[in-house]
Amino acid sequence: MTNDSATLAALFLQFAILSFFAVGGGGSAVPEMHRQTVEIAQWLTDRQFSELFAVAQAAPGPNIMFVALLGHFIAGVPGAVVATVAMCGPSCVLAYAVSHVVDRFREARWRIAVQAGLVPVTIGLIAASALIIARAADNNWVGFAITAGTFAFVHWTRLSPLVAFACAALVGLGGFV
Amino acid sequence: MPSEIPADALDAPSAAAPPSIVDLFLAFAGLSLSGFGGVLAWARRMLVENKRWMTAEEFNHLLALCQFLPGPNIVNFCAVFGVRARGVPGALACLTGLLGPSVVLMIAAGTLYRRFGALPKLHGVLSGLAAAAAGMIMATVVKLAEPLFRFRLGPEHAVAIATFVAIGVLRLSLPLVLLVIVPTSIALAWRRTNDK
Numbered sequence: 001m002t003n004d005s006a007t008l009a010a011l012f013l014q015f016a017i018l019s020f021f022a023v024g025g026g027g028s029a030v031p032e033m034h035r036q037t038v039e040i041a042q043w044l045t046d047r048q049f050s051e052l053f054a055v056a057q058a059a060p061g062p063n064i065m066f067v068a069l070l071g072h073f074i075a076g077v078p079g080a081v082v083a084t085v086a087m088c089g090p091s092c093v094l095a096y097a098v099s100h101v102v103d104r105f106r107e108a109r110w111r112i113a114v115q116a117g118l119v120p121v122t123i124g125l126i127a128a129s130a131l132i133i134a135r136a137a138d139n140n141w142v143g144f145a146i147t148a149g150t151f152a153f154v155h156w157t158r159l160s161p162l163v164a165f166a167c168a169a170l171v172g173l174g175g176f177v
Numbered sequence: 178m179p180s181e182i183p184a185d186a187l188d189a190p191s192a193a194a195p196p197s198i199v200d201l202f203l204a205f206a207g208l209s210l211s212g213f214g215g216v217l218a219w220a221r222r223m224l225v226e227n228k229r230w231m232t233a234e235e236f237n238h239l240l241a242l243c244q245f246l247p248g249p250n251i252v253n254f255c256a257v258f259g260v261r262a263r264g265v266p267g268a269l270a271c272l273t274g275l276l277g278p279s280v281v282l283m284i285a286a287g288t289l290y291r292r293f294g295a296l297p298k299l300h301g302v303l304s305g306l307a308a309a310a311a312g313m314i315m316a317t318v319v320k321l322a323e324p325l326f327r328f329r330l331g332p333e334h335a336v337a338i339a340t341f342v343a344i345g346v347l348r349l350s351l352p353l354v355l356l357v358i359v360p361t362s363i364a365l366a367w368r369r370t371n372d373k
Contacts, residue, residue, distance in 0.1 A: 019248050021351050023359070026249035027317070031344045032351035039348065051294065054306035055286055057313065060210045061279035064249035068280045072287035080284050084276060091248020092256035092272065099257045102242055113370050115245050117363030120333040121355070123322050124340025130314040131345040137307035146305060150312025155319060165309050172305025173298060 007075050008082050015086035024122030026064035030129035043074045050136035058165050142176045195262045196230055198270045205274030216251050332365040
């Protein structure tokens with residue numbers, strides 16, 4: 001575990017920048033988090049990234065808390081705090097600063113165009129997240145089957161996704177994945 | 178100006194006295210570990226139905242605003258709600274309430290992962306969970322994209338696919354890609370609003 005100040009500073013800077021570029025929500029930033037932490041800095045492996053992502057999804061609380069788990073893996077407790085503050089702080093300050101202006105122009109043409117323009121970008125980014133996690137997680141046909149099964153379960157039933165996660169965990173416990 | 182207040186906001190006014198700092202912290206701390214994959218639904222129940230700190234209308238407007246702005250939606254929501262209720266200290270109370278317990282939980286989970294993550298049994302469980310997580314995001318993508326399916330193939334499909342390829346396949350830098358693709362996409366959307 002490296003928790004020297006250089007790592008913390010790098011972590012802070014990366015996530016603070018990401019905070020502004022997470023269009024449509026925190027999930028949009030997952031591909032860039034992967035690029036920065038796995039491909040460039042090599043703080044963790046592809047597999048570790050996808051496993052930590054899964055733990056965060058299976059835990060209660062906001063999904064963005066994945067950044068705390070990632071920060072903890074990279075730089076311990078200070079890493080968890082730094083990553084969380086960096087990911088949430090800048091966007092909160094921005095939201096506070098512009099909320100009244102944006103609210104006033106709720107019906108304005110530019111606001112509608114910006115909102116409509118961001119939708120397909122968000123979809124592309126979340127799809128990229130799915131690809132990155134699937135590429136790391138689906139190493140055999142059982143993995144593919146779990147991914148497809150979970151998709152079908154979440155898409156076509158109104159039951160809690162936790163049921164699908166529990167089944168996936170059991171199949172994994174059996175050593176099939 | 179009174180004339181700017183929408184009529185429906187007057188019909189169902191939210192609680193007259195704004196909640197205290199302690200109220201805010203406790204309310205959002207209660208949300209922190211509730212709900213799986215959807216804290217927003219719980220936030221709505223708490224703010225609109227139980228505490229009546231906001232009307233349904235106010236909730237929807239603030240949510241739309243936070244989905245419009247970059248960053249995690251529920252976190253932005255919490256910050257703007259807190260600031261409007263009790264200024265900057267209110268925002269900090271909401272944020273530490275929402276995020277504090279979760280950070281502690283993640284530190285605990287991360288510690289367990291570091292210690293036991295390599296054990297074969299747990300490794301299997303985590304592999305299963307990761308494969309499931311991939312399926313769950315795919316379902317999210319389809320849900321988000323459903324409104325687009327109503328249109329014939331058009332520029333918004335091209336934008337979604339271009340973003341996916343640039344980020345997911347070519348692994349280009351997110352800020353770089355967004356600096357090109359976001360203005361393009363907004364310009365295309367601007368032209369569409371003109372056509373109507």
